[in-house]
Amino acid sequence: MKPLNVESAARKKSMxxxxxxxxxxxxxxxxxxxxxxLYNLYxxxxxxxxxxxxxxxxxxLSSEDLQGQIEDALxxxxxxxxxxxxxxxxxxxxxxxxFDAMKEESYVELRKFMEEREAELGIPDNRLFYLSVAPxxxxxxxxxxxxxxxxRTNGWRRLIVxxxxxxxxxxxxxxxxxxxxxxxxxxxxxxxxxxxxxxxQNIESLIRPNPILQALWDHxxxxxxxxxxxxxxxxxxxxxxxxxxxxxxxxxxxxxLQLVMMTAVHHEQKLSSTQIQKKKREIMESISPVSExxxxxxxxxxQYTPGVVSGESVKGYQEExxxxxxxxxxxxxxxxxxxxxxxxxxxxxxxxxxxxxxxKATRIVIEFKEDSEATKDVGIVSNLLIIEINPNESVSxxxxxxxxxxxxxxxxxIGFSKNADQQPEAYERLLYDGMxxxxxxxxxxxxxxxxxxxxxxxxxxxxGNEVPLHTYAAGSTGPEAxxxxxxxxxxxxx
Amino acid sequence: MKPLNVESAARKKSMxxxxxxxxxxxxxxxxxxxxxxLYNLYxxxxxxxxxxxxxxxxxxLSSEDLQGQIEDALxxxxxxxxxxxxxxxxxxxxxxxxFDAMKEESYVELRKFMEEREAELGIPDNRLFYLSVAPxxxxxxxxxxxxxxxxRTNGWRRLIVxxxxxxxxxxxxxxxxxxxxxxxxxxxxxxxxxxxxxxxQNIESLIRPNPILQALWDHxxxxxxxxxxxxxxxxxxxxxxxxxxxxxxxxxxxxxLQLVMMTAVHHEQKLSSTQIQKKKREIMESISPVSExxxxxxxxxxQYTPGVVSGESVKGYQEExxxxxxxxxxxxxxxxxxxxxxxxxxxxxxxxxxxxxxxKATRIVIEFKEDSEATKDVGIVSNLLIIEINPNESVSxxxxxxxxxxxxxxxxxIGFSKNADQQPEAYERLLYDGMxxxxxxxxxxxxxxxxxxxxxxxxxxxxGNEVPLHTYAAGSTGPEAxxxxxxxxxxxxx
Numbered sequence: 001m002k003p004l005n006v007e008s009a010a011r012k013k014s015m016x017x018x019x020x021x022x023x024x025x026x027x028x029x030x031x032x033x034x035x036x037x038l039y040n041l042y043x044x045x046x047x048x049x050x051x052x053x054x055x056x057x058x059x060x061l062s063s064e065d066l067q068g069q070i071e072d073a074l075x076x077x078x079x080x081x082x083x084x085x086x087x088x089x090x091x092x093x094x095x096x097x098x099f100d101a102m103k104e105e106s107y108v109e110l111r112k113f114m115e116e117r118e119a120e121l122g123i124p125d126n127r128l129f130y131l132s133v134a135p136x137x138x139x140x141x142x143x144x145x146x147x148x149x150x151x152r153t154n155g156w157r158r159l160i161v162x163x164x165x166x167x168x169x170x171x172x173x174x175x176x177x178x179x180x181x182x183x184x185x186x187x188x189x190x191x192x193x194x195x196x197x198x199x200x201q202n203i204e205s206l207i208r209p210n211p212i213l214q215a216l217w218d219h220x221x222x223x224x225x226x227x228x229x230x231x232x233x234x235x236x237x238x239x240x241x242x243x244x245x246x247x248x249x250x251x252x253x254x255x256x257l258q259l260v261m262m263t264a265v266h267h268e269q270k271l272s273s274t275q276i277q278k279k280k281r282e283i284m285e286s287i288s289p290v291s292e293x294x295x296x297x298x299x300x301x302x303q304y305t306p307g308v309v310s311g312e313s314v315k316g317y318q319e320e321x322x323x324x325x326x327x328x329x330x331x332x333x334x335x336x337x338x339x340x341x342x343x344x345x346x347x348x349x350x351x352x353x354x355x356x357x358x359x360k361a362t363r364i365v366i367e368f369k370e371d372s373e374a375t376k377d378v379g380i381v382s383n384l385l386i387i388e389i390n391p392n393e394s395v396s397x398x399x400x401x402x403x404x405x406x407x408x409x410x411x412x413x414i415g416f417s418k419n420a421d422q423q424p425e426a427y428e429r430l431l432y433d434g435m436x437x438x439x440x441x442x443x444x445x446x447x448x449x450x451x452x453x454x455x456x457x458x459x460x461x462x463x464g465n466e467v468p469l470h471t472y473a474a475g476s477t478g479p480e481a482x483x484x485x486x487x488x489x490x491x492x493x494x
Numbered sequence: 495m496k497p498l499n500v501e502s503a504a505r506k507k508s509m510x511x512x513x514x515x516x517x518x519x520x521x522x523x524x525x526x527x528x529x530x531x532l533y534n535l536y537x538x539x540x541x542x543x544x545x546x547x548x549x550x551x552x553x554x555l556s557s558e559d560l561q562g563q564i565e566d567a568l569x570x571x572x573x574x575x576x577x578x579x580x581x582x583x584x585x586x587x588x589x590x591x592x593f594d595a596m597k598e599e600s601y602v603e604l605r606k607f608m609e610e611r612e613a614e615l616g617i618p619d620n621r622l623f624y625l626s627v628a629p630x631x632x633x634x635x636x637x638x639x640x641x642x643x644x645x646r647t648n649g650w651r652r653l654i655v656x657x658x659x660x661x662x663x664x665x666x667x668x669x670x671x672x673x674x675x676x677x678x679x680x681x682x683x684x685x686x687x688x689x690x691x692x693x694x695q696n697i698e699s700l701i702r703p704n705p706i707l708q709a710l711w712d713h714x715x716x717x718x719x720x721x722x723x724x725x726x727x728x729x730x731x732x733x734x735x736x737x738x739x740x741x742x743x744x745x746x747x748x749x750x751l752q753l754v755m756m757t758a759v760h761h762e763q764k765l766s767s768t769q770i771q772k773k774k775r776e777i778m779e780s781i782s783p784v785s786e787x788x789x790x791x792x793x794x795x796x797q798y799t800p801g802v803v804s805g806e807s808v809k810g811y812q813e814e815x816x817x818x819x820x821x822x823x824x825x826x827x828x829x830x831x832x833x834x835x836x837x838x839x840x841x842x843x844x845x846x847x848x849x850x851x852x853x854k855a856t857r858i859v860i861e862f863k864e865d866s867e868a869t870k871d872v873g874i875v876s877n878l879l880i881i882e883i884n885p886n887e888s889v890s891x892x893x894x895x896x897x898x899x900x901x902x903x904x905x906x907x908i909g910f911s912k913n914a915d916q917q918p919e920a921y922e923r924l925l926y927d928g929m930x931x932x933x934x935x936x937x938x939x940x941x942x943x944x945x946x947x948x949x950x951x952x953x954x955x956x957x958g959n960e961v962p963l964h965t966y967a968a969g970s971t972g973p974e975a976x977x978x979x980x981x982x983x984x985x986x987x988x
Binding site for chain 2: 383409
């Protein structure tokens with residue numbers, strides 16, 4: 001959701017009647033995110049007049065079965081209560097189609113099914129394919145969409161792809177080559193749901209209309225940028241995946257680097273999605289590649305040991321079910337990046353992420369330069385602009401305010417009022433953008449490839465166990481080395 | 495009350511035992527402001543260990559009588575409740591002395607009385623003279639303080655003078671010459687109680703420790719400055735004074751011009767009182783003198799007509815008791831000033847004050863330049879820094895925040911948290927500064943003289959009725975011409 005103005009109206013495409021084809025209709029993501037998102041868009045009138053949604057899955061179900069599952073999912077996961085008077089109208093859009101992604105016939109039948117439904121509704125063959133499936137299926141699906149003619153439409157066609165987008169640079173390139181055999185880059189919408197989060201999207205609508213914030217978002221004012229995504233949970237039931245992926249694949253290559261890009265884009269003016277993608281690419285290209293020296297000094301790998309989280313004793317990573325013996329997997333990652341462009345030259349970006357940390361928080365902190373005149377001993381601290389992304393959603397400035405009863409300065413947080421509590425969730429925003437064809441908040445291939453390029457030497461070093469594995473107690477703020485990384489430059493994690 | 499740090503500690507003089515001589519001890523100001531201020535300083539331990547307070551008045555009273563009056567005054571006007579367990583200790587400091595300012599003998603006896611009291615308390619002859627008397631008495635008092643030897647001390651001596659400081663440039667110069675015959679400039683403390691107001695004093699402690707605010711307090715960021723001091727009350731019982739003084743003497747020459755100076759001083763670093771006085775003088779010297787053209791275009795004189803204030807019908811100024819028939823007196827004043835120095839060149843200062851306005855408010859508004867990209871039609875407004883001085887005390891920024899339910903931007907006010915509610919009042923701060931010998935928040939003669947110099951051509955033009963007298967309905971926002979003054983430059987009163 002961008003605010004309406006001349007330029008964004010130009011950016012905004014129209015909402016046309018379409019078929020939404022959901023691969024993975026009985027899956028967890030569909031139930032938790034996609035159906036609730038579609039329902040809330042429906043409630044907001046942000047759906048085409050006539051829409052066919054076809055859910056695909058191997059489980060033999062009827063359309064009524066699917067509609068029943070959707071209704072259950074809405075009751076459980078919709079941010080707004082289910083309204084009985086229009087629920088059936090919403091559910092009526094959905095059809096279930098029993099489908100085996102590996103079988104050619106499935107596609108032939110699907111095509112027929114879709115065409116009949118399009119004819120029934122009198123809608124053009126605008127088709128949105130949503131791949132919420134295991135990565136190994138994508139190759140077949142994309143090729144068969146083409147071979148069967150499903151993706152050869154007279155109307156538009158778009159492909160939404162869920163993460164993970166590869167497991168390293170090479171596999172990502174392979175996956176992308178597969179997609180690009182059939183789809184053009186501007187038809188491919190790679191989801192990074194961090195880009196759908198309200199506060200990430202708000203960075204632009206915060207900075208651009210406020211010249212005072214533009215003035216602060218300036219090389220001469222900022223001392224460093226800190227991006228944190230910490231969790232209190234451990235590896236949970238995902239050990240078999242996580243023990244291979246590590247924090248770097250799970251969080252850094254995608255989400256953290258996207259947050260770096262979104263922070264570093266300058267929002268003096270309204271940018272088209274193409275301009276934003278160009279800027280994000282330039283930012284990634286300006287980040288110094290990871291050198292041997294960086295691996296030694298600016299990259300911190302960590303793993304949690306037993307500790308106490310929220311008053312509860314928890315296992316160390318090594319003791320978690322499903323984790324290989326003597327696993328060197330990273331459950332914590334921190335790094336210092338330098339963006340060598342005119343805006344950010346000399347301003348370090350510190351990023352970190354970890355499981356079993358002391359708090360659940362995703363935030364971007366812009367730290368402003370300190371006044372050398374202002375002495376520390378009266379309680380004066382640096383000014384900060386704090387963007388809380390998750391679970392809190394807020395923007396605040398930290399300023400020094402004199403307390404006249406104590407004769408001292410005290411840090412005070414002044415908050416930009418939040419909007420209505422009921423903001424559209426990430427998936428609502430992203431699905432909506434996908435439906436209208438706005439790729440602003442999706443990851444362009446350039447960004448994905450450059451992120452993997454940046455990450456690859458680290459993957460290699462981690463795989464070769466060439467960098468230390470620092471430990472940190474569960475419930476702590478991460479390994480000491482991560483604090484030292486920032487402290488060395490005269491800062492602290494905020 | 496400045497926050498303690500190295501430099502302010504250097505600025506801060508010590509609190510020495512002294513005699514506080516109050517001319518006008520039974521007057522209204524003493525009861526409403528001075529006794530409550532002294533009491534609250536006492537409660538805060540901000541008094542010398544041993545202090546003699548001698549109240550002077552013509553009314554025959556005993557010291558016990560005075561102490562009783564003080565106790566009554568405290569119950570009525572102290573910001574903090576009177577505490578019985580230390581009240582007597584506080585009152586014991588006070589002595590009453592029957593005194594006729596026009597009689598030489600009074601001074602001889604006063605000297606003897608003071609010396610006895612100093613001896614009794616074992617304190618040095620540090621003497622603070624507080625003149626809360628009719629202006630016509632000041633000449634005699636100052637000369638007789640000298641002639642009697644009262645002001646010829648071995649310790650320090652200071653003279654606090656209440657407003658009005660003259661009624662025009664000439665009378666102010668005469669008054670000042672009288673004072674300076676006996677006292678040095680750095681012994682003279684001219685009270686402008688607006689300089690004691692917490693939020694005025696806070697401008698420095700707001701800007702200096704916050705580099706982000708320093709960055710905004712910049713020529714390239716600010717489009718204009720607006721200073722408003724509006725009242726809802728009419729002339730009340732003060733018509734005989736006010737009909738001669740007008741808004742320009744009552745509010746502009748002193749309070750509004752002091753607010754202009756305090757706003758225009760740059761607070762990048764802690765300034766000594768001498769440095770602040772120097773800067774304020776330079777600012778006044780940089781203000782373009784009032785030309786014929788200014789009188790025509792940039793000075794607005796107004797007078798209220800009948801209207802409705804807070805739902806109540808009220809008289810026009812002409813109908814008020816004690817106002818001369820066909821009085822041309824100004825109950826409203828607005829002007830545009832230009833400060834021709836490197837910081838403020840090209841940034842207009844708009845000032846206005848009026849009685850019977852729509853709201854009671856003293857505030858400084860810094861308006862920031864707008865982004866030409868940001869179009870008006872989506873609700874984007876200029877950023878403002880708003881310093882509310884009276885009756886509210888707050889600092890806030892106006893920013894544009896996107897409202898995602900309406901797809902529009904909405905102006906949002908983000909407030910710097912207030913300090914403890916119980917802030918020392920203006921008179922506490924000023925009396926304390928007077929007692930420790932810090933003249934930062936008093937009006938230096940240069941400032942007073944330069945203010946009268948700026949105002950004099952306006953006084954002359956008003957006296958000669960050479961400028962239009964605009965009318966405005968009581969309860970309105972002032973004459974249309976005042977809005978036009980600002981609108982002409984593309985702004986609006988905020």
